[in-house]
Amino acid sequence: MSACVSLNNLQRQFSRVTVLKGINARVFPGQVIALLGKNGAGKTTLLETILGFGFPSGGEATLWQVKATDISGELKQRIGFVPQQDELLPSLTGNDHLKLFKSFRAHWNQPLVDKLIAEWLIPMNMHTGKMSVGQRQKLSILLALAHEPELLILDEPVASLDPIARRQFLQQLVDIAADENRAVIFSTHIVSDVERVANQVWMLRDGDLVYQGGLDELKESFVRVTLTFDQPVNPKINWPQVIKQKKSGNQIQLTVEHWQPEMEQQLAQEFSAQVRVEYLGLEDIFLEMNP
Ligand SMILES: Nc1ncnc2c1ncn2[C@@H]1O[C@H](COP(=O)(O)OP(=O)(O)OP(=O)(O)O)[C@@H](O)[C@H]1O
Known part of the structure; x- marks a missing residue:
């Protein structure tokens, strides 16, 4: 077509x-x-x-x-x-x-x-x-x-x-x-x-098209991830998919684009942390992508 x-x-x-x-x-x-x-x-x-x-x-x-x-x-x-x-x-x-x-x-x-x-x-x-x-x-x-x-x-x-x-x-x-x-x-x-x-x-x-694709794919590929550590720590998370990170006590909240499910385990292993993944609604995705 x-x-x-x-x-x-x-x-x-x-x-x-x-x-x-x-x-x-x-x-x-x-x-x-x-x-x-x-x-x-x-x-x-x-x-x-x-x-x-x-x-x-x-x-x-x-x-x-x-x-x-x-x-x-x-x-x-x-x-x-x-x-x-x-x-x-x-x-x-x-x-x-x-x-x-x-x-x-x-x-x-x-x-x-x-x-x-x-x-x-x-x-x-x-x-x-x-x-x-x-x-x-x-x-x-x-x-x-x-x-x-x-x-x-x-x-x-x-x-x-x-x-x-x-x-x-x-x-x-x-x-x-x-x-x-x-x-x-x-x-x-x-x-x-x-x-x-x-x-x-x-x-x-x-002036740049920062995303073009299916709505469902966008929702699956853009997530908020919370890493919880046993104690307050200050690790450097420099994965290219992480577009935003915020530290609070023994937690770090990440905004991640191009998310793949296997990244959950990779994050847990690399940073020895508990990982919680939150899928976002379109309005939140819009706000995260347009700071
Ligand atoms: N004819 C023009 N001459 C000079 N600047 C222009 C002209 N048309 C648009 N612009 C500028 O281009 C930029 C984009 O404008 P545009 O109207 O395309 O944005 P938009 O995303 O449609 O905004 P909105 O959501 O407010 O309608 C703005 O900074 C605007 O001032």
Whole structure:
């Protein structure tokens, strides 16, 4: 199966600030990727560069093997995008937007549109300039879903949605995820949503993708380990997998990445200590990886 997105040493610089520092990644149909990172980590920049909004300073982003900045109108039909700040026209109503978008889409799923309008209670006759932020966000999402894109990119799509709409929207993502021909990348700060719908995680830190892989693999490979000694000691634990260590009395707490189960016994033997391993939830992993 070929990748719908390929990032090869992708770099992006604004003035003298390097925001993306050489990112390598692939997106395959069937993947639902949650893009996580602190404010300013570069999530929006990454999503926009994938979409060909602006040229990379180095490397390249390709969509279906075509440079993102060169993609044809035909390929654009296969993409849906929800920007962080919506780009709706305030003097048009929701229905006007539907008509406009439908006019340049080759495919349009009207039953899906009707269902989402009813479920999300979008006031389609209202000028979008008068809609609430959440109503505008729902409309933006609707417009990105209606043509059933193969690649859906969403920049913090749920930030302004109420809990009910958020659930309904996440259910849509789950439905899309069930279709093996489609891929989703969405940035978010809501870690519980990631656990609900994503099967892949990209963790962006200061412009570097410090983790990319399955959600379950991330949880298995990132642990907190407590070493308990018979008496207060001060051993040097310089394993490369240990990214943080904190001493307290006769215990040392380690944060370990790339964890392998056999490391439990290795630690016990090398440091003559009792070893307790604690698997972490995604929120704790995020906090540990983004000190
Ligand atoms: N056009 C631009 N010119 C200069 N700097 C920019 C530009 N766009 C983004 N940046 C800088 O790039 C960095 C990353 O911004 P970006 O919006 O990609 O982060 P983010 O991870 O999406 O943040 P947030 O979670 O707050 O939305 C920030 O320091 C920002 O100031």
